[in-house]
Structure formats: C-alpha cells, structure tokens
Amino acid sequence: MYYKRKIDNFLENWKADPAHKPLIVKGARQIGKTESIMHFAKENYENVVYINFVLDIKFSNIIVDGYDVASVIKNITLVDPSIKFVPGKTIIIFDEIQENPDVATTLKSFKIDGNYDVICSGYILGINYKKIHSNSVGAKTDYEMYSMDFEEFLWAKAYNKEQIDSILNHMIDNKPFNDNEMKIFKDLFLEYCVLGGMPDVVKQYIETGTFSGTLDIQNQIRLDYEEDVRKYAEGLDQTKIISVYRSVPAQLAKENKKFQFNKIEKNARSREYTGCIEWLVDAGVIMECNCLQFPELPLKGNIEENKYKLYYPDTGLLVSSLDEEAQEDLRVNKNLGVYKGALYENFVAEAFVKQGLGLFYYKKENSSLEEDFFVRTQKNLVPVEVKAGDAKSRSLSSLIKNKNYSDISYGIKLGDFNVGHANDIYTFPYFCAFKVKEYLKNKDSKK
Template structure:
C-alpha cells in the first residue's frame, strides 16, 4: 500500500529527539491517517512498538485496575500478552482509539515521570471525550492536531518535492506572476484535489489507479461513517440535533446569505436549543466554523458574535460528495467551481486557512452590503481576504482598505482563478496558493515582501 507522506512525519521526528518530551496526543477526525503515520514512524525508530487499540482489544481497558502508575500498567499489559517487549529507551507504547477509553490519559503524567518509554495516544476526539482527556492529563502531554491532506501534501503525493512550495511562495513574495504552464499545471492539479479532498483512502486510490473511479463511493461512505460517529459519541447532547446541523450544511451554503440559520434546520428551532451542537462538530474536526466579527479590528480573539457564523466542511471532498447528484457531477465533469453560489470557493480557502493554523472569521455590516469572506492578520495589521468566483470589482475590500473607520486594515488579499498581482493595496493570488497564505504573512512580518513595503504602512 502506498504511503502518503504527511507533515506529521517531520513533527514526530522532532518530538522523538526532544530530550524532555512529554507523551504525545494526536487528535483529529476519523480516517485522516493518524494510525498509519504513527505506526510507520514507530517501526522506523524503535526496537519495540506496542500498539493497543481500545476498540479492537477492549480487554486492555483493565490495565488501570491496579492504578495509573507506569509500572503497574506495563505489568498488566505484559500479563495480558507476555509477547509484548518493553525495552527501556527503545520502546514506543501506542494507545490507539483513545476516545474509547479516555481514562488512560490519567496515566500520561506517570509515564512522563517514569520516562522509560515513549508514549503516543491517538483517536478521533469528539465532544466530551476529549474534554475528559484534557482534564486528566493537563500539563503532561503534547498535542498535535491532524487533518486530511492539505494541497501541499497532495502535491507530494503527486510526486512533487519540497522545492515546489518554496518556488510558489517566492512568486507571492515577489509579486511575480506564474508562467502560463506553471499556472495551468498547478490549477489542474488543484481542481483534482478539490474534487477528491484530502482523505487518505480517496487520494491513495486516485494515485495508485490514476483515475477518479470509486472516489465518490469512498467519500460517501466516509460521510456515513461521520454520521455513525455522531450517533456513537455525542454523549450528553441530542444526537438528532447534531445530525440535523451536519446534514443541513450543504443546503445552507447554497444560499446567497451563507450565515448558518438554525431556523432552517427545524421548525421553530432556536440557537439555545442547539447549544453545543456546533461546538461538538467543530471539536470532532467535522466542520470548520467561520465566526462573524463584531467589528473588523484587532485583536481577533473574543471579537465575534456568538450566534453568527458560517459552517464549512473540514474536507471539501466530503462536501462535494454531499451535494445533490447534479451539482456533484457538474463539478467532477466540468470542474465548475461555481456550483452552490460560490460556496465551494469559500470552503476550499477556509479549509486551507484552517489546515495552516488560521482561525476563520468573516464580517457583515448590518443593513449594508459590506461583507468580507475571511480575515487573517500580520503582527500589526488586520488583513481582509476576498474569495472571488469571477474576476471583477472588490467593492467591500476596497472600502475596508480606504476607509478611516478601519485603522487596523492597510491592505487586502484577493484569491481568484487568475495570476499574481499587486495594485491599489490589494494583492491578488491564485486559489491554489491559499495553503501558503500564513507563510506569506509571516514573510510580511519579517520584512521580506517587496509589495508589502511599497504600501508604506
């Protein structure tokens, strides 16, 4: 089976080489490649890998019966399976499907203090389960959040090396347009990525077979698996309401006003009736929540309205799989990103921002046409980001930059199907470069971006 190189690979190497490492908790939605990456890392770096899957091997839930000390847990694992070898300094203990047995997280403190064995825990962490894990192990673990492949990882899967992302970033920093062949090839690969999404099973099948055959069926099965997770793990909440919210996302994104409205989910539904449902889906990694700013100014943290947000899927490929057959076929056959009133554009860019570590915010002024899709920031500036379905005017973006009412905004970013350019304090870049946006902003802070300096802000 083809292994898909992931960004967690480099993180795991750094973690292992840390002389003061803490047990690692890798969290993320189901089937994004957590187990595969950890297992591969373990066999490449340790003499002994002891893997315990709490779903498949429920008998191991008894290993804490004598307490949470590392010694007692190791002893009980050895009693249950004497073939498992614990070699001090050369063993990785891998607890998988942690959401099935969050109690084991209490032991992480003692494994850190014991320091004889490296420990990694992994699982999809929806809702209350991860809150229990967090409270049981605070201060004694390192977290890593893993999602489906981003576009850079997809490029690796296609055979491109690290140098391509560096070259793409150089184009953005220098405001240097891509050549016609560069732009066409990257856009074609990007559209394939949009249709497939980043779920490893879908991408691997496409890479191995060089065809899209079977991808839609796999994506739809993954959607069914997500719905099953809701039914299984939504403790303390109304599972039916969480499912209703999840199922209504495509229809709500099809509206001109993409703000999520609970009143459309069920008759007479109110936000307070669905309290916790959106947070559960977000924590499970199933959706990306884009919150409405109270006002476009810094700081961003806490500067948003609790009951105003847009909901996007955590993986655009799964969103396309949930569209009606006609819209899904239109995209797959004609590469028509305009289906669902431009919602795909926003989903794609939102997904790229989240995977690069940027929280999602938008702004819509009451009783006005002023609205902006996303906001990011440098150290000193708030940066509006407009996602254009068609190359045209950017009235809201220009207003935000020019008006004295928004002193934190000095320039804007526009993502289009076109090429790189900078004019009137607006930097334009192609959709396929969205995964580089945070790196570009970091280069702005370091004074490495020529067009950023030209603005004299």
C-alpha cells in the same frame, strides 16, 4: 505505499527533543493518524507496543490498579505476555483512546518515569476529554491533525519541494504564473477540490489513476461520521446534530452564508440546538467561522457569539455531499453554477485551518460591507476575499481605505486569476491559499 505527511517532521522533532513529553494526536476519523504514527514508530524504535482499544478490548482494564507505569505495564503483560518493554528503546502507542479516555491520565506517570515514549491517538477527543479524571496538564503535548492539505496532495503526486516552493515565490515576488504553470496548478487544484485530503480517497485515485471508487469512499466516511453521532453524542438530540451536519452544504450555497437554524426546520430556534454545533466542532467534522463585531484587532475578543458560518474541514467531502454528478461538473466541466463560490470559500477556510489560522469574517448590519475572512499577522489585520467571478472588490477596497480601520493596510483576493497587485490588494489564484501564512510571515519580516 506510505504518503508523506506534515506530522512526520513534527514527530521527528518531538523525538529529538530530550525533554519531550507524551504526545496526544487528535483529529477526525480516517485522516491518517494511525498510519503516520506507526510509520514513524517502526522507523525510529527497536520495540513498538501498539494497543488499539477498539480492536483489542482485552486491554480495556489496564488501569484497573492505578495510573502508575508499573501497574499499567503489569496489566498489559498479564493480558499478552509476548509484549516486551525495553527501557529507552520502546514506544507505546495507545490508539482509539476515545474508547478508554482515562488512559490519558497515565501520561503524567510516564513523563515522570521517562523510560518509554508514549503516543495516544483517537478521534472526537475534544468530546471525550471531558470524561478524563485528570488531563495530565503539563505532562503532555497535543497535536491537531487534519486530512491532507494541498501541499501534502502535491507530495503524493510526486511534486518536489522546489516545484511547490515556486508557488510561494511567485506570491512573494508578485510574479504572474506563465500559461503552463497556471494550467497545471489549476488542474491539480481542481483534482484536490474533488478528492479532498482523506488518505484513502487520495490513495484510491493515485494508485488506480482514475476517480472511480473515490465517491463511494467519501460517502462512507460521511456515513461513519453520522454513526459516531449516534454512538458518542450522549445527552444531546442526535437527530438535531445530524441535521446540522447535513445542512451545511445547502447553507453555504446561500448568498448570506450565516448559519441559520430555520433553514433546517421552520421556526427552529438556536436554543433548541444547544450543544449540537459545539459537538460537531469538537468531533472535527465541521469548522466554525466567527463573525467579528468590528473589523479590528484583537480577533478572539471581538466576535458576535450567535453569528457564524460553518464549513466542512475537507472540501472533497463537501463535493461528495452534493448530487452524484457534482464531481464531474467540477472536474470535467469546471462548473458548479451557483455553488462554485461556496465550494472555493470552503476550500480557503480549510486551507486556513490547516495552516493554523483562525476563521473570522465580517458583515455589517444593514449594509453591503462584508468580508469573507480575516487573518492577522504581528502587525496587521488582513481581510481576505474569495471571488468566484470577476466582480469588483468593493468591500475589500472600503476596508483598506477607511481610516477608522487602522489595523488594515492591505488585503488579499483569491480567485480564478493570476498573481497581481493594485490599490493595496494582492491577488492570487485559488491554489495559492495553502501558502498564505508563509506569505504573510515573509511580508511582515520585510517591514
């Protein structure tokens, strides 16, 4: 069974645009890229040419005579004469192009030719782009894909648009959820936190009706990520890269979640790990949250280079990296002790990235003033606090009240409570995090 993904709508709009360019779909392994692309191709084209550079090694030399369309097609059909190219009715899919990154250089020729639609897909492309002779600048469109977000998970669970939109409407109208709504959405949210959004994990759960086997799949995915380090991390200390990846869960459990290399190895220095974090970010297996120098706009030009937090881009993989009982602690007992705050903070970071929001935080030196996240709208800088308990939001209130922070006029607090509003702080349940961007856009439009 195919589960609806957000890339589906993007691909339909891409094809409908008369001026569309060849497309590159990027993202970590096993997030559903190939499945979604093939589903779209079969639904929309009479002729599908699919080449997988991992499974079909025989196609590795299709650009030996150059990057022009005629040469590429000639070499493909020499390898497999059963493949047909019908102008105007054919889509060509180059999959796993991390094994043959120079293929992306053909995209400019395909764009000029205009007879065939082309989609390239692969993982760790952020790394392998550095090996491409020409990146076909201006002749391609890039799409960043992630594992399923909470909304896609709800689609997979058969919830409809009206039911999902009701979450956003509660936020916009500042209307608390009733007891039944809260129970159902909180239970669904906990399921998602345990499972995450890796399609194979979600399918296993939905098609069997149990969590049995999901942890095995998650553990294998993490092992595959580590194997990718050994296979693709050239010129870097592979052991150090894996050490960084494995240390993220433990570092998130600290009260001070700033990533520290001496927590991996005593007396370790950041210079010894040069390139390790960048490699993992490029591979799509961790997310970096930058510390702001000051809580003000602009964001990207206002960061401290050596202060950051790291998160997993799939909270289910984070839970699976803990002990084997962690899934049940969260799902059944609804408790992970000290780790619960880190878990929900990771979920919010994941939700923000999947909405296209950047990750930024603030911690003032020698002060208790700190904030988990910041997002921006056209008009405001909005601090976002993630609360595991009922503690007061002193930092959030200070940022809003302080006249020195003129870009901040209100804040958002996410936690285990209902919708509310007081003292320019809007409170929402955790499960609302995936609608924050739409909420802010609506709020901006009313001012």
